[in-house]
Amino acid sequence: MSEAERANLLLQIYYYMRLTRAMEDRTRTLFLQGRIVGGVYTAQGHEATTVGAAMTLRDGDCIVPQHRDLGMHLVRGVSPRAVMCQWLARGNAPTLGRDGQLHIGDMHHGVVPMISMLGESLPVACGVALVMKMRRRSTIVLATCGDGATSTGAFHEALNFAAVQRLPVVFVIENNGYAYSTPTSKQFAIEQLSQRALAYGMPGESVDGNDVLAVMEVVGRAVDHARSGQGPALVECRTFRVRGHSEADKADYVPSALREEWLARDPIRRFEEYLTAQGLLTAESRREIESRVRAVVDDAVAFAEASPLPDPATVGDYVFAPDGPIAIVGEPGATDPRYVNALDTRTGRPFCTMSQVEEAVTRL
Amino acid sequence: MTAVTYLEAISQAIREEMRRDESVFLLGEDVGTYGGAFKVSAGFLEEFGPERVIDTPMSETAIIGSAVGAALMGMRPIAEMQYIDFITCGFDQIVNMACKMYWRSGIPLPLVIRGPTGGGTHGGPFHSASPEAWFFHTPGIKVVMPATTYDAKGLLKAAIRDNNPVLYLEHKLLYRLPELREELPAEDYIVPLGKAIIRRYGRHMTILTYGAMVHQCLRAAEQLAAEDGLAVEVVDLRSLTPLDRETIKESVKRTNKVLIVHEDTLTGGVGAELAALLAEELFDYLDGPIMRVAAPDAPYPYAPSLEMAYLPGVERIVAVARQLAAY
Numbered sequence: 001m002s003e004a005e006r007a008n009l010l011l012q013i014y015y016y017m018r019l020t021r022a023m024e025d026r027t028r029t030l031f032l033q034g035r036i037v038g039g040v041y042t043a044q045g046h047e048a049t050t051v052g053a054a055m056t057l058r059d060g061d062c063i064v065p066q067h068r069d070l071g072m073h074l075v076r077g078v079s080p081r082a083v084m085c086q087w088l089a090r091g092n093a094p095t096l097g098r099d100g101q102l103h104i105g106d107m108h109h110g111v112v113p114m115i116s117m118l119g120e121s122l123p124v125a126c127g128v129a130l131v132m133k134m135r136r137r138s139t140i141v142l143a144t145c146g147d148g149a150t151s152t153g154a155f156h157e158a159l160n161f162a163a164v165q166r167l168p169v170v171f172v173i174e175n176n177g178y179a180y181s182t183p184t185s186k187q188f189a190i191e192q193l194s195q196r197a198l199a200y201g202m203p204g205e206s207v208d209g210n211d212v213l214a215v216m217e218v219v220g221r222a223v224d225h226a227r228s229g230q231g232p233a234l235v236e237c238r239t240f241r242v243r244g245h246s247e248a249d250k251a252d253y254v255p256s257a258l259r260e261e262w263l264a265r266d267p268i269r270r271f272e273e274y275l276t277a278q279g280l281l282t283a284e285s286r287r288e289i290e291s292r293v294r295a296v297v298d299d300a301v302a303f304a305e306a307s308p309l310p311d312p313a314t315v316g317d318y319v320f321a322p323d324g325p326i327a328i329v330g331e332p333g334a335t336d337p338r339y340v341n342a343l344d345t346r347t348g349r350p351f352c353t354m355s356q357v358e359e360a361v362t363r364l
Numbered sequence: 365m366t367a368v369t370y371l372e373a374i375s376q377a378i379r380e381e382m383r384r385d386e387s388v389f390l391l392g393e394d395v396g397t398y399g400g401a402f403k404v405s406a407g408f409l410e411e412f413g414p415e416r417v418i419d420t421p422m423s424e425t426a427i428i429g430s431a432v433g434a435a436l437m438g439m440r441p442i443a444e445m446q447y448i449d450f451i452t453c454g455f456d457q458i459v460n461m462a463c464k465m466y467w468r469s470g471i472p473l474p475l476v477i478r479g480p481t482g483g484g485t486h487g488g489p490f491h492s493a494s495p496e497a498w499f500f501h502t503p504g505i506k507v508v509m510p511a512t513t514y515d516a517k518g519l520l521k522a523a524i525r526d527n528n529p530v531l532y533l534e535h536k537l538l539y540r541l542p543e544l545r546e547e548l549p550a551e552d553y554i555v556p557l558g559k560a561i562i563r564r565y566g567r568h569m570t571i572l573t574y575g576a577m578v579h580q581c582l583r584a585a586e587q588l589a590a591e592d593g594l595a596v597e598v599v600d601l602r603s604l605t606p607l608d609r610e611t612i613k614e615s616v617k618r619t620n621k622v623l624i625v626h627e628d629t630l631t632g633g634v635g636a637e638l639a640a641l642l643a644e645e646l647f648d649y650l651d652g653p654i655m656r657v658a659a660p661d662a663p664y665p666y667a668p669s670l671e672m673a674y675l676p677g678v679e680r681i682v683a684v685a686r687q688l689a690a691y
Contacts, residue, residue, distance in 0.1 A: 099468040106471075107436050113469045115460050123426045124461060127433020127441070134389075134415050134439075154456075157426035164421055319503050321472035321527040328387055328438040340527055341438055344470035351470060 007280050013055055013212055014275060015289050017047040017268050020071040022293045023080060026301060027087055031247050035305075036087050038100045040247040043068030045210065046174060048267030049237040051075055052215030053172050056223045057142060060330060062110035062132075064125040064143035066118060067102055068174065068241075072144070077109060079355040080296050084304035094353040096318070096346060097310035106353040107329045107341070110139075119145055119152030122171065126158050129167035129232075137330065140168040140226040142219075147187055148179025150196065159234070163200040166231035170222040173234070174209065176241035177262075181253045197234040209237030210267040213274075239267075318346045367545035370538040373513045374478075375404050377520035378442060380552070382412055385440065388524055391418035391427055392444030401446050402480055402539060424453035428477060432462050435475040440524055445479030448533060449493040462529040463504030472527040478520070480536035481509070482576055482627055483675055488666035494575075494628035494659075499531050500604045500637070506530040506557055507604040511538070511578035513546035515602055518555030526557060535576040558606035562615060566595030569621035569652075569688055572612060572638055574601040577625045577676060584681035594689055604634055609641065616642060620651040621688050625681055630658040652691030657684050 001009070024042040031040040043050065050071030054063060057076065065072045073083065085093035086100055094104040095113075105113030112128060114121050125143035132139050149155055150173060162169045173193045177184060190196070197204025203225060207218035215237055222233035240262035244251035251259075275281035326341050327334035335342045344351045368376065381388045389412075390405055396419035399406030408417045420427050424445065431441035445451045451458070458477065465473045483492035499507050506528055510516040516534065523530035538544055563578060564585050571581045578600045585596040599615050601608065616622050622642055624635035639654040657676045665674055 094470075095468040096470075099464075103468065105469055107438075112433070112436060113465070113471070115464070117456050117460055120425075120429065120456055120461055123423075123429020123457065124433040124436070126426060127430035127435070128437055129433070130418075130430055131434050131437040131439055154425050154429065157421070157423035158429065160421055161423055161426040161430065165418075318467045318470075320506075321466045323527060326387075326438045326440075326472060326474055326527060330437070334438070339438075341472050345472070346466075346470045 010275060010280055011285065011289070013051060014271060014281065015292065016051045016071060016075050017212065017271060018289060018293045019074055019080070019296060020047050020051060021268060022297050023070060023074070023083065023300070026297050028247055030087065030301070037089065040087070041067045041101060041245070042243060042247065043070065043241070045240050045242045045262060045267065046176065047071050048212035048215050048271065049172070049174050049209040049239050052212040053142060053144070053219045053237070055216055056220040058139070060110065060137065060139040062112065062128050062139070062141045064112040064114070064121045064128070064141060065102065066114050066121065066144050066146065068146070069144055070102060073102060073111065076111060077354050078104070078111060079353065080300035081303045082353050084300040085307055088304045088307070089309070090304055090307035091310035092307050092352065094351065098318070104353045106351040108335055108351065109354045111353060119149035119154040121145070122158030123154055123161065125169055126162050126165070126167055129162065129169040130165065131328070132168055133165070135328070135330070138227055139330070140170060140223055142170045142172060142223070144172045144174055146179060147173065147175040147177070147184050147193065148182065150193055151187055159196070159200045159202070159232070162232040163202050166229070168226040168229070169232040170219065170226050171232060171234045172219060173236045174239060175236050176239050178241050178245070178254065180245040180249070193236040194234055202232045202234055204234040204236070206236040206238055209239030210265045210270060212267060212271050321345060365547050365550065367547045368513060369540050370513045370516045370534070370544045371402060371404060371540055373517035373548060374520055374534055375406070376548070377517045377524070378405065379408065379411070381521060381524045382416060387438065388440045388442065389416040389418065390442045390444065391420050391431065393420055393422055393427070393446045395419060395444050400444065402536065404444070424450050425457055428454035428457040429461065431475050431477070432457060432465070432473065435473045436465070436471055440474045440476070442476045442478060442524065445477065447487070447491050447493070448479035448481040448495055449490050451477065451479065451495055458499070458505065458529065459502050463502050466528065467504060473529050474527045475529045476523045476532055477529070478532035478534060480539070481533040482535040482537055483664055483671065484537040484576070486666065486668060486671065489663045492664040494626070496533055496604055497628055497633050500634050504529065506606065507533065508557060508602060509533045509535070509575040509604065510602065511575055511600050513544050514548060515555050517548055518553055519557070519602060522554040522557050525554065530557070533575065537576050555602065558603045558608055560599055560601045560603070560608035560611040562597060562611070563600045564596065564598040566597040567619055568594045568596060569623060569685065570597045570599055570615045570619045571623045571625055571681070571685070572599050572601060573625040574604065575627060577627050580676065580678055581625050581681060584678045584685060587678065587682055588685055592686065592689065594685070596685060612638070612641070613646060616646050617649050620649055621691065622650070623655045623657065623681070623685055623688055625657045625676055627659060627676060629661050630656060631661050633658055652688050655684055655688050657681050
């Protein structure tokens with residue numbers, strides 16, 4: 001990588017971190033204004049982990065993200081408009097208003113939709129990886145969970161199954177100190193969650209989850225391991241949830257000194273300091289990035305607010321998929337419209353989760 | 365051509381679909397080297413290899429969850445529960461992950477979950493389950509229960525080819541029952557999901573049933589014909605979801621009396637929904653109360669004397685049918 005390419009990449013990372021933070025700040029505002037009706041879960045402080053982990057991936061790889069992984073979605077090409085349509089429960093949101101939050105996905109672009117039962121996505125990640133292995137692909141799956149979800153049976157079953165089958169999966173635990181109000185001291189009795197890896201027979205590493213370059217290095221190593229056919233790997237990114245579990249949670253159970261300590265380690269500010277020290281981020285380039293971020297967020301909110309609400313007459317619809325051929329995702333021709341899984345057959349239009357198909361969303 | 369068992373029909377269906385479609389594969393506990401606890405997949409490992417006949421750890425959540433992930437990728441996994449009782453260990457993957465997937469994401473999930481169901485084999489409370497009502501109640505999954513060897517094969521093929529999660533409940537009492545041996549068509553066939561079949565025609569009452577109880581009901585119908593001169597119609601539902609409302613209603617409109625028989629417990633069972641449906645839509649046609657024969661509202665017992673008392677049998681069906689006929 002040339003100097004210029006490296007500078008470009010680092011500024012791109014910075015852009016995604018800023019975009020993630022800005023999208024969530026705006027989401028919070030919309031919630032406080034009463035324009036988002038359901039629960040709002042944000043991830044201030046997780047940007048180095050989510051953006052950094054996703055930056056290690058390539059085309060054809062798949063993410064299995066959770067509720068605090070907006071940064072991962074954005075890096076992988078999920079549309080900010082689609083995200084805002086989800087929050088505002090619009091009829092043209094990826095879930096057509098059936099579900100909210102970041103519960104979205106598009107298999108053709110490698111994003112598995114999550115459910116609220118945290119940990120349950122991990123066995124699903126194994127299934128995606130199983131198919132990659134069967135099809136002799138060099139792609140991998142990156143699946144995440146929080147510290148709380150490591151206590152579920154699904155976590156254990158998934159890590160064990162992935163190890164036994166030598167599946168190309170990287171499990172990233174975002175240890176942010178609390179599962180709702182439960183501190184990690186009441187969640188598990190080991191020092192570092194990466195120690196769990198030993199029990200399953202896979203490599204495990206812990207990393208400072210607020211240092212985006214360190215996250216990229218450690219997750220990148222795990223991704224290389226999985227891609228080389230040696231089976232799964234586990235990474236614990238140690239970060240902190242500086243806000244509540246949801247925006248309805250004041251999180252007064254978190255000692256203020258602890259919160260202050262982590263606020264001082266804010267991943268965006270840290271990366272800014274690094275970029276500035278390296279001479280890569282100037283006042284001018286920073287202003288330019290901020291204005292790009294603002295434009296994207298403004299556009300996403302405006303688009304979502306102008307979008308239609310779901311039609312109540314459709315409330316009983318879409319329970320079953322129609323008949324017809326189904327393509328194996330990722331094979332040549334898999335997006336041919338004759339396949340039931342090529343288009344969103346609920347609407348007859350392309351899946352609208354990704355920015356690449358924004359044109360189709362705009363036409364709605 | 366030789367007559368095959370209900371179990372062999374299941375085995376044939378999976379083998380033929382795996383030969384026909386490279387996206388079909390089987391995963392579960394002991395399905396490979398051992399050929400399955402009941403030998404449904406005996407010889408599969410040799411024919412299809414360990415990537416398409418996957419011996420898994422003892423992890424129902426991983427089995428069903430992996431099947432969901434593979435189905436998201438466009439594969440058609442068949443997840444075997446060694447006994448259907450163990451489906452509870454993977455419940456969340458079914459009701460929250462699989463059942464809501466297409467509805468909320470538009471991504472179809474062509475997935476079959478199957479396993480040995482039902483009692484009569486001295487299996488006790490953890491190897492005799494009839495779990496259909498849980499899933500019958502849950503939107504987003506199809507539920508089928510074959511009663512015959514022909515249907516066992518045809519329904520399973522239809523389930524594998526369907527683009528949705530399908531729960532295929534095979535009754536283990538029927539697996540090797542000699543009287544269910546049947547010569548099956550040499551050519552490929554399916555039994556479409558959502559189509560009931562009238563196993564015996566009659567004008568005095570309709571019995572709605574499914575699974576192994578179909579045979580108990582047919583025996584009861586014979587006895588009622590011989591001893592009481594009653595012509596009892598027996599409808600085998602075959603699929604619970606989608607439910608063939610047309611065949612049910614058409615039959616009850618002709619007979620004006622209906623008895624519902626299932627092996628599962630009474631309260632909140634499939635029969636309760638059938639009764640509600642008929643009460644709502646065919647009230648004017650009914651000449652008697654809608655009656656039910658089902659297992660008592662207690663867990664499935666082990667001791668043979670208790671098991672005999674628990675399972676609906678010909679005697680109880682005949683007795684209740686006579687009460688109904690008297691109206």
